[in-house]
Amino acid sequence: xxxxxxxxxxxxxxxxxxxxxxxxxxxxxxxxxxxxxxxxxxxxxxxxxxxxxxxxxxxxxxxxxxxxxxxxxxxxxxxxxxxxxxxxxxxxxxxxxxxxxxxxxxxxxxxxxxxxxxxxxxxxxxxxxxxxxxxxxxxxxxxxxxxxxxxxxxxxxxxxxxxxxxxxxxxxxxxxxxxxxxxxxxx
Ligand SMILES: Cc1cc2nc3c(=O)[nH]c(=O)nc-3n(C[C@H](O)[C@H](O)[C@H](O)COP(=O)(O)O)c2cc1C
Numbered sequence: 698x699x700x701x702x703x704x705x706x707x708x709x710x711x712x713x714x715x716x717x718x719x720x721x722x723x724x725x726x727x728x729x730x731x732x733x734x735x736x737x738x739x740x741x742x743x744x745x746x747x748x749x750x751x752x753x754x755x756x757x758x759x760x761x762x763x764x765x766x767x768x769x770x771x772x773x774x775x776x777x778x779x780x781x782x783x784x785x786x787x788x789x790x791x792x793x794x795x796x797x798x799x800x801x802x803x804x805x806x807x808x809x810x811x812x813x814x815x816x817x818x819x820x821x822x823x824x825x826x827x828x829x830x831x832x833x834x835x836x837x838x839x840x841x842x843x844x845x846x847x848x849x850x851x852x853x854x855x856x857x858x859x860x861x862x863x864x865x866x867x868x869x870x871x872x873x874x875x876x877x878x879x880x881x882x883x884x
Pocket of ligand 1 (some may be wrong): 871
């Protein structure tokens with residue numbers, strides 16, 4: 698039997714059940730209906746250090762010399778056909794929970810990489826309090842450039858402005874939730 702394709706959702710908000718989580722749930726529903734296995738990784742609460750720029754990737758046989766929870770995140774990312782980065786907009790950028798995931802990808806790129814993460818697809822889901830779409834400009838550009846670097850194909854970006862309290866997406870985010878659901882179905 699053919700193995701199911703995997704969507705790995707990296708949840709970057711410290712608020713469980715908040716606005717970006719809701720977007721991720723909607724995408725997951727659509728993807729599951731299309732036969733994907735959806736795996737959720739809750740980043741908040743994990744010990745995820747920043748990159749040390751020590752240039753010792755793989756020197757101990759593992760991607761990184763640091764012994765924190767990133768290895769488990771890497772394992773989940775390795776399984777993914779599609780990586781979903783779900784984040785609240787924090788100071789026009791990534792949350793502190795999800796940013797180290799980007800920085801600690803360094804071992805998987807370049808000539809010395811023993812495991813490669815190239816060839817995946819990626820999705821950005823984000824929520825922000827600001828009502829202007831422009832608020833996401835930096836985040837979207839960061840995502841676009843990072844995916845280019847990683848050689849990941851972008852399958853979609855859904856950025857929902859005007860979502861501030863935790864319940865906003867559930868109460869008034871129908872447009873974005875249905876976009877996320879449709880994106881999940883189209884993966
Ligand atoms: C530390 C912090 C920084 C934030 N920075 C921004 C920002 O730069 N622009 C903005 O529009 N909203 C900002 N917000 C609001 C969140 O993006 C907004 O509440 C979002 O819906 C949270 O998503 P979540 O429920 O998934 O955590 C910030 C909130 C916090 C707590």
